[in-house]
Amino acid sequence: MTTRAEFFARIRTEMRKTSGLFAARAAERPRDASRLVETVRRELAERWPQTIERFRVEFERVGGVFHRVTHVAAVPGLVAAIARERSLRTVVAWHPTALGTDLGGPLAREGLDVRAMPWGPVEDAERQGFRTIVANADLGLTGADLAVAETGSIVLRSGPGRPRSTSLLPACHVAVFDRTRLVESLAQVGVFLEAWHEGPSAFGANVSIITGPSRTADIELTLTRGVHGPKEVHAVFVDEEIGG
Amino acid sequence: MREMATSFRDRAGHALRDGFLQEALTIATTKFKELRREAFEDFPEGEALRDRAREIKEATLQRLDHHLERLVESVERVGGHAHYATTSEEARRIILDIARRTGARMAVKSKSMATEEIHLNEALAEAGVTPVETDLGEYIIQLAHERPSHIIAPAIHKTKGQVAELFARELRRQVAADPEALTRIARDELREKFLRADLGITGANFAVAETGTVVLVTNEGNGRMVTSLPRVHVAVMGLEKVVPSLTDLMVFLAILAKSATGQKLSVYTTLIQGPRRAGELEGPEEFHLVLLDNGRIGQLAGPLRESLYCLRCGACLNVCPVYRQIGGHAYGHTYPGPIGILLTAMQHGIGSVKDLAHASSLCGACADACPVRIDIPKMLIELRREIDERRIAPWPERLVFALFARVVGSHVLYRLAVPIARLLQRPLVRRGTIRRLPLGFGAWTRTRDLPPVASRTFRERWRELERE
Numbered sequence: 001m002t003t004r005a006e007f008f009a010r011i012r013t014e015m016r017k018t019s020g021l022f023a024a025r026a027a028e029r030p031r032d033a034s035r036l037v038e039t040v041r042r043e044l045a046e047r048w049p050q051t052i053e054r055f056r057v058e059f060e061r062v063g064g065v066f067h068r069v070t071h072v073a074a075v076p077g078l079v080a081a082i083a084r085e086r087s088l089r090t091v092v093a094w095h096p097t098a099l100g101t102d103l104g105g106p107l108a109r110e111g112l113d114v115r116a117m118p119w120g121p122v123e124d125a126e127r128q129g130f131r132t133i134v135a136n137a138d139l140g141l142t143g144a145d146l147a148v149a150e151t152g153s154i155v156l157r158s159g160p161g162r163p164r165s166t167s168l169l170p171a172c173h174v175a176v177f178d179r180t181r182l183v184e185s186l187a188q189v190g191v192f193l194e195a196w197h198e199g200p201s202a203f204g205a206n207v208s209i210i211t212g213p214s215r216t217a218d219i220e221l222t223l224t225r226g227v228h229g230p231k232e233v234h235a236v237f238v239d240e241e242i243g244g
Numbered sequence: 245m246r247e248m249a250t251s252f253r254d255r256a257g258h259a260l261r262d263g264f265l266q267e268a269l270t271i272a273t274t275k276f277k278e279l280r281r282e283a284f285e286d287f288p289e290g291e292a293l294r295d296r297a298r299e300i301k302e303a304t305l306q307r308l309d310h311h312l313e314r315l316v317e318s319v320e321r322v323g324g325h326a327h328y329a330t331t332s333e334e335a336r337r338i339i340l341d342i343a344r345r346t347g348a349r350m351a352v353k354s355k356s357m358a359t360e361e362i363h364l365n366e367a368l369a370e371a372g373v374t375p376v377e378t379d380l381g382e383y384i385i386q387l388a389h390e391r392p393s394h395i396i397a398p399a400i401h402k403t404k405g406q407v408a409e410l411f412a413r414e415l416r417r418q419v420a421a422d423p424e425a426l427t428r429i430a431r432d433e434l435r436e437k438f439l440r441a442d443l444g445i446t447g448a449n450f451a452v453a454e455t456g457t458v459v460l461v462t463n464e465g466n467g468r469m470v471t472s473l474p475r476v477h478v479a480v481m482g483l484e485k486v487v488p489s490l491t492d493l494m495v496f497l498a499i500l501a502k503s504a505t506g507q508k509l510s511v512y513t514t515l516i517q518g519p520r521r522a523g524e525l526e527g528p529e530e531f532h533l534v535l536l537d538n539g540r541i542g543q544l545a546g547p548l549r550e551s552l553y554c555l556r557c558g559a560c561l562n563v564c565p566v567y568r569q570i571g572g573h574a575y576g577h578t579y580p581g582p583i584g585i586l587l588t589a590m591q592h593g594i595g596s597v598k599d600l601a602h603a604s605s606l607c608g609a610c611a612d613a614c615p616v617r618i619d620i621p622k623m624l625i626e627l628r629r630e631i632d633e634r635r636i637a638p639w640p641e642r643l644v645f646a647l648f649a650r651v652v653g654s655h656v657l658y659r660l661a662v663p664i665a666r667l668l669q670r671p672l673v674r675r676g677t678i679r680r681l682p683l684g685f686g687a688w689t690r691t692r693d694l695p696p697v698a699s700r701t702f703r704e705r706w707r708e709l710e711r712e
Contacts, residue, residue, distance in 0.1 A: 001337070002537075004316070007328035010541050011309045011483075017545035024302035026488040027495060029454075058508075121523055130525060131473075135439060151508040163525040164472040168465060186509075190494035193515070197455050197490065204524040205322065206472065209513035214465040218381035218397055220404050221272055222423040227380055227431055228438070229465025229512065 033194035040188050041180070048179040051149045052237055055182065058152030062212030063225065065234045072101055072242055075176055079103070079141065080110035082234060088138035088172060095119045095161025099143050099176065100243035107141075119161040131165065140170040140230070143242075144177035145207075146192060147235065150185045153211040154235065157196070158204030167210065173230040178242045252599035255574040265401050269571050272400045273562040279506025280559055280613070293499050298616040300492050301484075301553035305544065311453040311486050312535065318456030322518030324531035332362035335536050339364060339445070339478055342532055343373045346476045348442035352434075354462060354470040355379035356447030357395060357556055358480045358536055361578045361591065364445070375445075376437045378466035380430050387414040393572035395558040395579070396504050401571055434466070444470035444528065448481035449556070450496060451533070454489045458533065460514040461500060463507075467514050477519070477528040483535050484552040496555065503615040504557040539591040547626045551586040553616040560610035560620065566603050575600060582610035582620045589627055598636045601627040640684055665697045672696075 030036045044051060056066045067078055083089065090113045096102040097119060107114045115133050122130065134140070142162065146155035154175050158164045167173050183189060193207070214229030225231050250258075259265055284290045304311055316326040329335035343351065351373050353359060365386070368375040377386040381398035385391065387410050392398030399407070408421040411429055419425045446467060450459040458479045460467040471477050487493050501507040520527025543549050561567045561581035572580035577596070579587040582604065589597045601624055610620045631637055632645075651657045672678045678694040680686060688694070700708075 001334060002328040002330045004326070004328055007330070007535070007537070008309055008313065010330075010537075011312070011544070014541055014544035015306075015309060018549070020306040021302055021550065024299040024306060026300050026303045027296070027492040029489045029491045062507075062511075117525065122525055127525065131439065135435075153509060158524060158527065159521070160523040164468060165526055168468050168472070186494050186498050190491050193490045193494075201521070202523075204521050205517045205519065205527055207515040207517075208468060209509065209515075211507070211509045211511050211513075213511070214463070215511055216380045216427065216464050218379070218384065218399050219402075219407055219423040219426055220268075221275055221397070221400075222404075224424050224427040227427055227464040227466075228378065228434060228469055 030191055030194055033191055033198050036191050037195040040183065040191055044182060044184065045179075047184075048182055051182045051184055052179065054149040054184070055147055055152060055235075055237075058149060059212075059235055060152070062152045063215070063233070064152060064212055065232060066237070067234060068237045068239070070239045072238055072240060073106075075101075075236060075238065076103055076106035076110055078236060079107060079139070079174055080112060082172070082174065083112055083139055086138075086172065089113055090137045091115070091139045091141055092117065092134050092137040092166055092170065093141035094143060094166060098159070098161040099141075103141065103176075117161055117163050117166060130163075134163070134165045134169050137170045139172040139174060140166040140168070141174050141176070142167050144175045144181050144235075146183050146189060147177055147181045147237075148183055148186065148189055148209075151211055153209050154233070155189065155192075156208050156210065158206035158208075159202065160204075162204075164204075164206055164208065167208070168229055171226060171231045172234070173210075173213075173232065174234040174236060176236040176238065176242070178238045178240065180241060250576075252574065252576060252603065255576060256570045256603075259570040259574045264403060265571055266569070268401055268403075269568055272394070272397060273568045276396070276505060276558070276562040277613075280503055280562070283502040283506040283508070287502065290499065290502070293495055294615050294617060296495050297499055298553060300487065300495060301616055304486060304488060304492075305484070305549070305552060308483070308486070308544065311488055312483060314453040315451055315456060315486050315533075316535075318453065319518065319531075319533050320456075322456050322531075324456065324518040324533060327532060327534045328537075329362075329534055330537045332538055335362045335480060335534055335538070336364055336367040338534055339480070340367060340371050340373070342476065342478055342530075343368065343371065343443055346442065346530065348373050348476065350374045350376060350437065350441045351443040351445050352376050352378050352437055352441040352466075352470050352474065353382070354444070354446040354460065354467045355382050355398070356445070356480060357392075357579065358447045358482055359445060360392065361538065362480070362536070364480070373443070376434070376441070378434050378438065378470060379462070379464060380427065383430055383434065384410065387411075391573065391578070393580070394561060395556055395581070401573070438466075438469040438473050441470075441474045442476065444474040444477045446470055446477070446479050448479045448485050448533075449500070450493055451479075451481055451486050452488075452490055452493055453486050456517055457490070457493075458516045459493060460512070460516070461497075461510045462514070463505075463511045465512055468512055471514060471516055471528065472526050475528055476530045476532070477516070478532045478534060479516075480534045480536060483537060483540055484554075499615045500555055500557055503555070503559045503613075543590050547630075548586050548590050548623055550618050551583060551590065551620075551623065553618050554583050554587070555615060557615060559613040559615060563609040563613045565605060565607060565609070575603070582624075583614075583618065585627070586620065586623050594627065594630050594634060595636055597627055598631050601631055644685075659703075662697060662701055666699070669696050
């Protein structure tokens with residue numbers, strides 16, 4: 001079997017034979033991404049009304065359903081309405097700490113069967129139990145780490161209280177967020193990704209950039225939704241700052 | 245499923261006579277082509293980004309050892325393992341070892357051309373590990389025991405009727421030939437597999453050296469499932485997929501989906517950094533990255549180096565007049581289309597492309613469509629030159645061209661040859677063209693007519709005009 005040393009020795013031997021096709025440089029990384037993120041946030045803070053409008057347009061263009069409410073208190077009623085319209089009953093949600101607010105109680109009062117994802121470490125035996133719960137749930141409720149206006153995308157980091165399956169297994173995914181999550185462009189997403197990498201990681205091993213509901217056109221190029229991932233993605237934008 | 249015993253000519257002829265394939269290819273490639281064009285029309289920064297992307301690819305190759313070492317360090321730092329495969333066979337062995345050691349009995353796979361390249365599925369099955377393709381198109385062709393016919397849409401050659409029949413036969417599920425219903429069946433069947441599988445196998449669209457992040461670009465959600473639910477995740481990656489940083493990555497993400505399907509981004513762009521962290525409910529316990537050579541290292545200083553920039557977007561397939569007529573299977577190798585010819589030569593040597601190197605009119609549409617501006621025609625010509633140098637082409641062909649080169653290269657021989665040709669061609673010219681050459685030369689006129697030698701050459705005409 002090829003060892004690491006052998007592999008790299010061969011690469012270096014070949015590399016020595018050529019200087020390449022033309023002068024080229026890789027991208028310049030931001031020197032202090034965390035500081036740059038703060039600058040980006042400050043600039044965006046003023047433009048958020050235009051940014052959310054742009055997000056709405058792009059989000060709907062990729063098949064997302066956009067909602068907007070003024071106060072956090074309105075969110076449970078809205079989610080319940082979404083669920084009722086589709087005859088959905090069971091909800092799995094990020095842990096309140098991850099969501100920034102506790103929606104479990106209010107949702108239960110709306111008649112929904114809600115399970116919050118656990119925060120702390122979980123025994124292996126329990127892990128399977130949670131998987132079954134999420135696999136059988138009708139609706140997955142998450143926050144959003146970023147909402148990208150350029151592409152209508154929602155960026156989710158995995159981690160304690162915010163497992164990946166919440167936004168993946170249930171057929172309906174609802175993401176709730178406020179203006180502090182908005183960014184305009186993919187380039188800005190890059191700055192955040194660099195900053196997240198720099199910082200201490202209380203988060204998980206996965207970042208997902210989600211742009212609309214699951215889709216395929218593999219059969220005769222006919223577009224169908226909900227192949228493996230959710231059939232519907234909803235964005236609920238809250239004017240007031242959540243947890244603020 | 246390995247290389248077929250038939251010739252390229254036979255396979256191409258077969259494809260040309262297949263009415264449904266012709267229609268499917270036209271519809272699909274036209275659609276992708278149009279979507280790509282519209283996406284870039286709305287995207288003024290697109291041209292500058294393509295230049296940047298090309299530059300980053302070249303810059304990465306110029307320090308490939310540095311970036312790959314960084315990648316390995318980063319992967320190990322986040323708790324993953326790196327493996328080195330010089331050949332397809334080694335790659336298969338590495339993966340089978342991991343499967344055996346972890347007691348895997350079923351592996352779910354996200355769409356990966358690299359795993360097609362190393363013929364992984366047969367090896368897994370033989371070793372008692374059931375491979376399950378989860379991308380809908382790949383799932384369909386797996387059930388049909390076929391290979392993908394397009395890099396992005398592997399089952400493009402199948403009608404919905406054929407898919408319904410396939411599901412009825414292989415899954416014993418009766419359903420109408422309706423894409424929605426068929427998709428629902430696939431969703432149910434595969435959901436159960438995702439939840440039960442021991443091993444998840446993917447490729448890697450990119451791998452970020454700075455952070456050890458493997459990036460998957462998908463639309464269905466199977467990429468997320470395969471890398472979150474099973475205990476073990478193995479990513480197989482051509483070593484040229486490495487990019488230096490997350491900032492570089494965003495340049496490629498900005499143009500990849502647009503080039504492939506016209507989308508701004510695919511539905512799921514998944515960034516994976518090693519196995520699950522402490523406190524995570526889900527995610528694999530083990531993460532393995534298999535770095536694949538299989539001919540790539542050999543081209544770092546070779547004529548096909550530029551093909552290492554390839555993002556596997558399929559844009560060149562959709563505009564190629566040859567691919568659009570014959571489809572992927574006729575190429576007879578894992579990677580079809582213009583870039584496929586180069587990749588086949590890279591992986592299997594010059595002999596493997598003695599016919600394929602000529603499966604091009606050198607129109608250049610591919611170079612134009614390529615998001616990283618790979619000069620495919622230039623490399624095709626280089627392949628043809630090498631085929632000639634190594635005397636791989638059939639001897640009659642070489643003889644004819646050698647003679648032609650002599651005659652055309654000497655003006656004495658040329659002026660002698662012209663009146664002789666005029667004489668010899670008389671019985672062959674019908675209504676102003678030569679439809680059929682006799683004897684062995686008939687192959688040249690099977691699909692084209694030749695213009696006859698003119699009754700007077702330009703030189704002769706010029707002399708007359710001067711006299712007048």
